[in-house]
Amino acid sequence: MIMEHIQFIAPEISLLCFALLIVLLDLFITQKRVLPVLSVIGAIVAATFIIVIWNTPPVGLFDKMISIDPFGLFFKLLILAATVLVILASHNYVLKFNKFQGEYYALLMLSAVGLMLLVSAINLITIYVALELSSISLYALVSFLKDKKSSEAGLKYLILGGVASAILLYGMAFIFGLTGNTCLTCIAEYVRGMPFKDLQEVPALMIGLVLIIAGFGFKIASVPFQMWVPDVYEGAPTTITAYLSVASKAAGFGVIARVLMTVFGLPVWLHNDWAMIIAVLAAITMTVGNLVAIVQTNIKRLFGYSSIAQAGYMMVGLAAMGLTMGTKENVTGGLIFFLLSYTLTNLGAFIAIIAISNKINSDEIEDYNGMIKRSPLLALGLTICLISLAGLPPTAGLIAKIYIFSGAVNMGLAWLVVIAVINSVISAYYYFKIAKAMWLGTPVTEEKVDASWPEWLALAACVVGVLALGVVPGLFMNLTTAAVRIFGI
């Protein structure tokens, strides 16, 4: 019974095997340049397996532990793409911890395995185990530089992550206590059959729901669980910051969307309640993120707060998704499209930052002055990504925001969209502060800044992706709509 379904988790198994192979090879070879090649091959093999099983009808495996559906597979591809881009971008950066390259790549891939399992998990137990698998690898990666800041970041991430896990488990325990089931669809069946009309009549469900949102809120860095973001982003190796800000966040949104939509999607009073929690948190999240980002002088901290603000926009999409349940409207793929666009944009920006700061050994924005003269292409790539983050044409950011905001307006969240648009304007200020420094500032030295070919490749892939999503979004919208169709009724 287990063997006949083994092909559906082949992507995870193959990636795991490659990670173990890297650990082993690292012990016996001296030529470390083989390791990134091997890890990229591993990710490509896993992606091939995903494409092979792409068209199978949605199916729950291993007694409803893992589900194979377009939603999960889309996220898996997204996570793999982010992993490959981060590995390419690490080409020069890993020289900072030359002795531990094997561990670096292996942990990165193990964390990717965890995230891939997380987005396809349909059981509270698998969700928790997958979450821990990815988190524990990331705790180690965050403290990889072993200097003061990096260790502090790692410890902070570990402690706060542990607290968040405990809160999540507490919430899951309430839900399990109420329904007697851990599988999401079984819980959903119970919840839909409840004879209540209001969340206040079922306190256990209310506490469970709030605690689960809080636990996942840590992963997606929504206010008020965002405290770890700036410190961890600043202290972590820049490549890991990039990975945290996209892959970990995307998987977090994947799992929170799946849990909220399948378990708490119906009856109507229930999703109205949580969608309103998410909507209010979204408004606070983006406002806090954007306002604090304005005063930042360190580019990694700035991107930390920017990623909090972006999480706010994504939560608008999540709230809109929740409100569409039980109505005639189709669930929109706004959130998924935004995640796709955000992943490419943010990674592109980070790859440029990694290449630049590796040369100039600084993360301060004022050291980016006149970067256009020192490295025209890197500055141009970073500028395109900044334009996309601010949400201006002709980039992915604009389409993603239109898509997500129109979905929210349709669902009666116009007040939230007004706040979001005001926030977009605020965010343009600090994004263009970096662009202004690069284009108009006077360079400190005339020394050229160059990147290695894997970094160029990764940056080019991101920039092309950002522009492609902005110019011909139709191609990708079908994909995102197909991904969320599993939540329809």
Next chain:
Amino acid sequence: MLAQYGYVGILLICAIGFTVIIPLIPKILMVMGLIPTKKNPTKEGQYECGMQTIGKTWVQYNFRYYFFAVLFVLFDMLTIFLYPWAVNVTGLGVGGLIAVGIFLAILIIGYLYAWRKGALQWK
């Protein structure tokens, strides 16, 4: 529904009451004069038997103990899973053998890693 939560509330009140009252009992007994208050050095000592500690308790341990502790956990896990399997080898058949083989392989990779990185050397 709420009545069921009431039991949790009663338990909470009992727990708080217990933890507050128990430490107060010696004080109450002392006030009532039931406890002799004569002092002597033996009674004032930390323990009724045993030695006085030498130095501070915050000694720095050699961090290599940590490696051994982690490796011990590794082999502990091995025992936990091998024992039930060994009891029913024939019943579990080839599938069980393969599963244990994979499990062993993963643990051995961990062991190899520790060994090659020199975690087993005390220097």
